[in-house]
Amino acid sequence: MTTDGRLLRGEQTRRTILDRALDIASAEGLEGLSIGRLAGDLSLSKSGLFAHFGSKEELQLATVQAAREAFVDQVVRPVAAAAEPGLARLEALLASWLDYVRRRVFPGGCVLYSISAEYDARPGRIRDAVAASHGAWHGHLRDTVREAVARGELDAATDVDQLVFELTSYVWQACGNGVLYDDDVFLDRAREAVSARLRRARPRSA
Amino acid sequence: MTTDGRLLRGEQTRRTILDRALDIASAEGLEGLSIGRLAGDLSLSKSGLFAHFGSKEELQLATVQAAREAFVDQVVRPVAAAAEPGLARLEALLASWLDYVRRRVFPGGCVLYSISAEYDARPGRIRDAVAASHGAWHGHLRDTVREAVARGELDAATDVDQLVFELTSYVWQACGNGVLYDDDVFLDRAREAVSARLRRARPRSA
DNA sequence: TAAAAGTACGAACGGTCGTACGATTTCTTT
């Protein structure tokens, strides 16, 4: 930041780089990122781009962080402001997530999906960062389910982890199938599955 | 094949190569395959290994094909022999699939999961082959569900595609989460979800 | 056993990879 609040030039460049990196990573993975290609795409010199990160791994970690922030911006933030806590927010979060997938914000679909499948079996800092993002999102959903249970909007006997597992299954599956078969029908299937599952989790005596 | 039915030497080498390729691809993706590395791992010359496939892409396609065959061997074949058609076979297929994931037949988990996430957004022959494998498996499950419906073991009003979508969601999710968090609990969640979902699909008047 | 087919090798190619470093340009602050 400058003294009068503007962004430093380098900081703007960095964002430009990471925006492009997210596009590439969503379609071709974090491993598909290459310094030379990124520099070529943005008409920068390899060394100039490299200087922003210091190593390939730092670039990849920055990309994971950017993916996390983009997900929060696109999916979580709009809901946090609009929906009431509890079941309404849970439903809104899932709808927002599905809508974000449908919008194809990134060319390869949800970038978090792409990179978590890519790094799930490769221990190291990148996998840790991916797992942390993934876990934070699932944790947020878990908290929201708990809130809904506490309010009596979902059955008190609900197995929270099990419910979150099933709900997220549908959406991740829609992410994967939707891109692989280039068909939005899976988004409808996911929405249908989500709503049926939530119906089944309603309090018995309601 | 030789005239007396034995395998040619080259054919054996090819299998050795593809076995190793499957291990690598399951953990690091088809893009993580490199001719030099594969040759080094197996103490072959790069050019000797290369000659078996003629190009990198052919090697990758052969690996996809090998993944498909391994999946059939590990998951489908044992069930086809043992279980009755219909619901029993459906349940056996899902159990067999989950068990295959649990056994960690490949170091990176289900190799089909890894490569379908890797190539879902990259049009070309490889994606087509991956989608075909994926689609064949889901198609087999669909047929099995239909058989169970025809026998009256599942409700006549069952939305077959929707049911298959949900059932496969659970298992694929278990594949991904299980490896990412290195925790078998997700396999239990998937099994629980599968059995609850099938219970819900039973005929109403039974 | 000789010919043919199949298999594997080593060396070399042009390219791209990530990285390093010093020079140079551009911006920010004083």
Add this chain to the structure above:
DNA sequence: AAAGAAATCGTACGACCGTTCGTACTTTTA
């Protein structure tokens, strides 16, 4: 406007990439 910091560039490096080619060895066929 001068000084200092920040950002970018050009060049070079060693390593590995996929691929080609000519050669040698092994196995199968006739």
